[in-house]
Amino acid sequence: MAGKAKAVTLATVAQTAGVSLATASKALNGKTVVSAATRRRVEEAARTLGFVPNHFAKALNSATTGVIGLLTADLANRFVLPILSGVENTLGVESTSIILTDARRDPIRERHQIATLLGRKVDGIIVVGHSDDARPSLAELLPVGATYAFAPSTSTADASYLSDNYEGARLAIDHLVEGGRRSIAVLTGDPTYNAAKERLEGAVRAARRHGLEIVGPANAYGDWSEEWGRYGAESLLQGRDEFDAVFCANDQIARGVVDVLRDYGREVPHDVAVVGFDNWELYSSHSRPPITTIDMNLEEVGRLAALGLAAAIAGEPPSGITRVAPRLVPRASTAGSKQ
Amino acid sequence: MAGKAKAVTLATVAQTAGVSLATASKALNGKTVVSAATRRRVEEAARTLGFVPNHFAKALNSATTGVIGLLTADLANRFVLPILSGVENTLGVESTSIILTDARRDPIRERHQIATLLGRKVDGIIVVGHSDDARPSLAELLPVGATYAFAPSTSTADASYLSDNYEGARLAIDHLVEGGRRSIAVLTGDPTYNAAKERLEGAVRAARRHGLEIVGPANAYGDWSEEWGRYGAESLLQGRDEFDAVFCANDQIARGVVDVLRDYGREVPHDVAVVGFDNWELYSSHSRPPITTIDMNLEEVGRLAALGLAAAIAGEPPSGITRVAPRLVPRASTAGSKQ
DNA sequence: TTGAAAGCGCTAACAA
DNA sequence: TTGTTAGCGCTTTCAA
Numbered sequence A, B: 001m002a003g004k005a006k007a008v009t010l011a012t013v014a015q016t017a018g019v020s021l022a023t024a025s026k027a028l029n030g031k032t033v034v035s036a037a038t039r040r041r042v043e044e045a046a047r048t049l050g051f052v053p054n055h056f057a058k059a060l061n062s063a064t065t066g067v068i069g070l071l072t073a074d075l076a077n078r079f080v081l082p083i084l085s086g087v088e089n090t091l092g093v094e095s096t097s098i099i100l101t102d103a104r105r106d107p108i109r110e111r112h113q114i115a116t117l118l119g120r121k122v123d124g125i126i127v128v129g130h131s132d133d134a135r136p137s138l139a140e141l142l143p144v145g146a147t148y149a150f151a152p153s154t155s156t157a158d159a160s161y162l163s164d165n166y167e168g169a170r171l172a173i174d175h176l177v178e179g180g181r182r183s184i185a186v187l188t189g190d191p192t193y194n195a196a197k198e199r200l201e202g203a204v205r206a207a208r209r210h211g212l213e214i215v216g217p218a219n220a221y222g223d224w225s226e227e228w229g230r231y232g233a234e235s236l237l238q239g240r241d242e243f244d245a246v247f248c249a250n251d252q253i254a255r256g257v258v259d260v261l262r263d264y265g266r267e268v269p270h271d272v273a274v275v276g277f278d279n280w281e282l283y284s285s286h287s288r289p290p291i292t293t294i295d296m297n298l299e300e301v302g303r304l305a306a307l308g309l310a311a312a313i314a315g316e317p318p319s320g321i322t323r324v325a326p327r328l329v330p331r332a333s334t335a336g337s338k339q
Numbered sequence C: 001t002t003g004a005a006a007g008c009g010c011t012a013a014c015a016a
Numbered sequence D: 001t002t003g004t005t006a007g008c009g010c011t012t013t014c015a016a
Helices: A010-017 A021-028 A036-049 A055-060 A080-090 A107-119 A165-178 A194-209 A226-238 A251-263 A298-313 B010-017 B021-028 B036-049 B055-060 B080-090 B107-119 B165-178 B194-209 B226-238 B251-263 B298-313
Strands: A067-072 A097-102 A124-128 A145-149 A159-163 A184-187 A245-248 A273-275 A293-295 A320-324 A327-329 B067-072 B097-102 B124-128 B145-149 B159-163 B184-187 B245-248 B273-275 B293-295 B320-324 B327-329
Touching: A010 A021, A010 A036, A021 A036, A055 B055, A067 A080, A067 A107, A080 A097, A080 A124, A080 A298, A080 B097, A097 A107, A097 B080, A124 A298, A145 A298, A159 A298, A165 A184, A165 A194, A165 A245, A165 A273, A165 A293, A165 A327, A184 A194, A184 A226, A226 A245, A226 A251, A245 A251, A251 A273, A298 A320, B010 B021, B010 B036, B021 B036, B067 B080, B067 B107, B080 B097, B080 B124, B080 B298, B097 B107, B124 B298, B145 B298, B159 B298, B165 B184, B165 B194, B165 B245, B165 B273, B165 B293, B165 B327, B184 B194, B184 B226, B226 B245, B226 B251, B245 B251, B251 B273, B298 B320
Parallel strands: A067 A097, A067 A124, A124 A145, A145 A159, A159 A320, A184 A245, A245 A273, B067 B097, B067 B124, B124 B145, B145 B159, B159 B320, B184 B245, B245 B273
Antiparallel strands: A097 B097, A293 A327, B293 B327
């Protein structure tokens, strides 16, 4: 720990530049009233003295503090990280700081953290959920702006940003159909999740647009695990329907499917093409073969939530649900065209 | 966005409690000089008015601000999350806030962020690396305390906290030997990483302590991928040495090994036991069979880094490298005793 | 045990 | 275009 740096204040800067405190303040804050020469002198002085403005003093007489709160429901969740990253990258580091909190799925903890954030006088809050299931609005509790990322608010007056499951499923199905697949099965996830429903529904709709029906058992729900993927694949293999493709609602399911197909001597992608969801990179790109998947573009979700909050802080609060288009990440599990 | 809450200030509280500003301040800050009755009255007033102290005003005349900076090298890295979580959970939410930054492995960006954090008058900084390879000390640049998590500082004057790879390897080898394994092979990771070297070395040492030598090729280095695990396993199968266990330097390698053993009809754990490293839960616990692994206890690393920083802030800066003991997470891949 | 008053470092009227 | 002055909300001497 180096010695305590004696803080250089604006007063010192003003003094060395030979101007008043007020003028120095104006010069450094880009106010137009100061002459170019004065500004140069002040900036020079600030630079040589290594002046760093004290944000606390600044915040004390400004309407805004340049700090926003990130209220995450579950920091350990692997989906929140890209969102954080998107937020962090969007807000200018110099102008805005992020205070991070983790409610650990505990509503009581969440209340506490909101109080803390408000005590820190954050300009706004980005509420990051742990799935894309809707969550109660915080509008009543908050005297500041807020946007919701991943888990949308139940109130449409709030601005929510999440990935578009329907569109993701459509991308997957279109890709399979373009590859010549006509008999597509679907294995979706835990039916208590929106994502499981929407990805299945999106697939059914997209298939119909091509004049196709999804093959295989009507009840394609399971959970989000490899085990379910393996079980589902075996069921399909033992079922009466032929299939040349499987769309899975996440990468783990897809991994299970790919592994079982391999065990049974079905070649992927030659005999059966497989598409996953989530683009859990380290996971889906190292299987045999690597799995084509849908990336939710969660960084973009974070980016939009940050921009939305910035707008809200600027006095123009957005509202409604914005669905971010996912993208297809093609890999070997769907390579080549069938026939 | 609800209406702007007119902030309740200490002055209002003092007024309703019928005391002076100064007394109210003392009462709320636990100063002993105030009488119990007065304190009760002030607290009562504060509660009913919903008084929340303004941290900026507070920080303006205190030595500390109750804010610390988290300087992460790479937020997208999956190892930093548990560390963040450990830090977040350790610092009292009410008393300390965390400002999050992400340098994205860019030293220039890192400099900027340090400047920003110092501008925010953080009481200290926790530097979180993206691997356990040492990183340059920041002591020269920082007028405040700092601790290093995961990636230790190159300076022993700094306090660094990381997981103990040697101990992790020892746990794995001991566990295998206790299970009756005598011919243990090792597949480690990318030789440019400390972790790869230390885990291999730890395994060799631990084996010798049992009077055993590691079997298989001397050059056990590869990278951190499933592909390397598969390749390494095939090499072992085709080699001349018999082996009844494989210790892998991460879960991906272990997964590759398990999959190939399965392909070749070797039963895990009956014929060959497998241990991974990192406890990447969602990954290692869903393979066939689920993989025994070493958990680095990164939350604990975060916790200690936070406590160390708290000590530094309190004027007692710790120093040196603290290695956190990992723990074994037993799963099916080593179940039962051989023999 | 309480209160009056002086700042913390800065911004924002207002005056010059 | 520049400077003077009054706070922002709080803590902290120092007196009472």
